[in-house]
Amino acid sequence: MKKYTKSHEWIEATEGIATVGISEHAQEQLGDIVYVDLPGEGDTLKKGDTLCSIESVKSANDVYTPVSGEVVEINNSLEDRPETINESAEGEGWICKIKLSDESEVDGLMSLEEYKKMVESEG
Amino acid sequence: MADLKRTPLYNEHVRCGGKLVEFHGWELPVQYANGIIKEAKAVREDMGVFDVSHMGEIFLRGRDALKAAECLVTNNVSKLKYGEICYSPMCYEDGGIVDDLLVYKKTSEEILMVVNASNVEKDFNWIKQNTESFDVEVLNKSDQYAQLAVQGPNVEEKLQEYSGVRLDQIPFYSFKEGPFNGIDCLISRTGYTGEDGFEFYTSTEAVIPLWRKLIEIGAKPAGLGARDLLRFEACYMLYGNEITNETTPLEAGLKWTVDFTMDFIGKTALEQQEEKGLERRLKAFEVTEKGGIPRTGNKIFNGDQEIGFVTTGNKSTTLNKIVALGYVPSKGYKLGKEVEIEIRENKRLKAKVVKKPFYVGSVNPDKHSKKKWKQ
Numbered sequence A: 001m002k003k004y005t006k007s008h009e010w011i012e013a014t015e016g017i018a019t020v021g022i023s024e025h026a027q028e029q030l031g032d033i034v035y036v037d038l039p040g041e042g043d044t045l046k047k048g049d050t051l052c053s054i055e056s057v058k059s060a061n062d063v064y065t066p067v068s069g070e071v072v073e074i075n076n077s078l079e080d081r082p083e084t085i086n087e088s089a090e091g092e093g094w095i096c097k098i099k100l101s102d103e104s105e106v107d108g109l110m111s112l113e114e115y116k117k118m119v120e121s122e123g
Numbered sequence B: 001m002a003d004l005k006r007t008p009l010y011n012e013h014v015r016c017g018g019k020l021v022e023f024h025g026w027e028l029p030v031q032y033a034n035g036i037i038k039e040a041k042a043v044r045e046d047m048g049v050f051d052v053s054h055m056g057e058i059f060l061r062g063r064d065a066l067k068a069a070e071c072l073v074t075n076n077v078s079k080l081k082y083g084e085i086c087y088s089p090m091c092y093e094d095g096g097i098v099d100d101l102l103v104y105k106k107t108s109e110e111i112l113m114v115v116n117a118s119n120v121e122k123d124f125n126w127i128k129q130n131t132e133s134f135d136v137e138v139l140n141k142s143d144q145y146a147q148l149a150v151q152g153p154n155v156e157e158k159l160q161e162y163s164g165v166r167l168d169q170i171p172f173y174s175f176k177e178g179p180f181n182g183i184d185c186l187i188s189r190t191g192y193t194g195e196d197g198f199e200f201y202t203s204t205e206a207v208i209p210l211w212r213k214l215i216e217i218g219a220k221p222a223g224l225g226a227r228d229l230l231r232f233e234a235c236y237m238l239y240g241n242e243i244t245n246e247t248t249p250l251e252a253g254l255k256w257t258v259d260f261t262m263d264f265i266g267k268t269a270l271e272q273q274e275e276k277g278l279e280r281r282l283k284a285f286e287v288t289e290k291g292g293i294p295r296t297g298n299k300i301f302n303g304d305q306e307i308g309f310v311t312t313g314n315k316s317t318t319l320n321k322i323v324a325l326g327y328v329p330s331k332g333y334k335l336g337k338e339v340e341i342e343i344r345e346n347k348r349l350k351a352k353v354v355k356k357p358f359y360v361g362s363v364n365p366d367k368h369s370k371k372k373w374k375q
Helices: A024-030 A113-120 B010-015 B036-045 B063-072 B117-129 B156-161 B208-216 B224-233 B266-277 B370-374
Strands: A009-014 A017-022 A033-037 A050-056 A060-064 A069-076 A098-101 B019-024 B024-029 B047-051 B056-061 B085-091 B098-107 B110-115 B137-140 B145-151 B177-182 B183-188 B197-203 B282-287 B298-302 B306-318 B321-329 B338-344 B347-354
Touching: A017 A024, A033 B056, A098 B036, B010 B208, B024 B224, B036 B224, B047 B208, B047 B224, B056 B063, B056 B117, B056 B321, B063 B110, B098 B183, B110 B117, B117 B137, B137 B183, B145 B156, B145 B208, B145 B306, B183 B208, B183 B370, B197 B208, B224 B306, B224 B321, B306 B338, B306 B347, B321 B338, B321 B347
Parallel strands: none
Antiparallel strands: A009 A017, A017 A098, A033 A050, A050 A060, A069 A098, B019 B024, B047 B145, B056 B110, B056 B137, B085 B098, B098 B110, B145 B197, B177 B183, B183 B197, B282 B321, B282 B347, B298 B306, B298 B338, B306 B321, B338 B347
16 A cells, blocks of 8 residues: 655555655646656665655756665666656656665555645645 | 736636746746646647736837937847837846847837836836936836737748738738737737747737637647746747846847947947957756756856856757756857756766757748848
8 A cells, every 4th residue: 555755755565665656746746757867776765865856847856765775676767758757656657666674664654545635735 | 826916818827727836926827737848849849829918018109219229228229110129138337137128119209118027117117217318208018918929830820811910921020910810919920939930919808819719729828837948948048047137148149139339228338348358158058968957056067167057957858958058158168068067966967068059940030031021
């Protein structure tokens, strides 16, 4: 089941590996994405670190990692087709997979319902 | 978004899925439902329409209207015939730029200056203050005019049958007044995209049916985001970015708009700058390595030495290249010269000097030249 952050990332964890991306709402706000500065495989990150930068025709936006761990796989197809995030932010537009160093960090994140409420209240 | 001004087309923008943002005191669509890239592509390949009703319209009226205009702007307005337009910077005494604008010669006693939305008040005060000795009335009629820019290679062909004036007889940088689909307009062959096209000035009431008609004919609504991307690809100046009160027309590469045979405000400063030689110049760059996109204000380096700054940077979606405009020293930065742009702390990308403009669209001053049309 997907979990969400206040800074509009999503993660889906299975067997200690979390797939990370930005939410459908975030992609809509960004507009046309033209460049993704992907993280490096093997990068070790702490929860809240900058994971990568996503650039739309309007602006550059940092993406933060919702969990701590090691980057074990990267969605390299985003290099040539960054617009995949616009087309499928919470599917084919995933950014990377992180091997969790502390699985309990996932529990602290929001459910889809909680996230939707937060987005609505941000209006 | 309280206190923001809205154009008469506000409800149309909402209906078209416009994402509204604040822009210099106006609430305007940065994009519509399809997004900036598709909007820009529609303009490059077919026809798009922009609501530019926020632009300012300042009139000079009276016996000295032409003389007053001549003294205000750097370009040679005295050469204009009735129905002709010129692009020009308007300078301070020190050569810095007050604004860049279009000057329309309606009659020898009526000149229309179309100025940037962000500068209307400043320009109006500047113009009034500097024309006191002339027999001229300065009128800010910005609130009475709405303006649409219809841009793209197919505009003339697609709009002709609805126009009461022959669009093919409006040369580049000229205008005619007449009905379009029964609506009284001033139609000029001008724009800010690098594509051929027309700008329509009409009343705030008439602009709603005009907008609807243009969309019915096939113009795709395009927002501020596409407008900025398109003007950037064509290397047109944006006030506040490439040109400001701290840059001169010479530094910005606008020497072609400065006529030293005329007497205008700022002439002495510009002559001195010309004589001394320019210290810096606006250049175009292409980023040659991956890692991000330069943005306004990013520093430009040659080795360890900071040499300038980026005025605008983006991905050109037409060319699929990451490019930037920026000021660097005028000497030593010829085509092909390598520099580095610092896109964030500790991250610099290699770039090289390339030719301006990045992209040449369907705008064709020769094909639609005033001279050819008169023969």
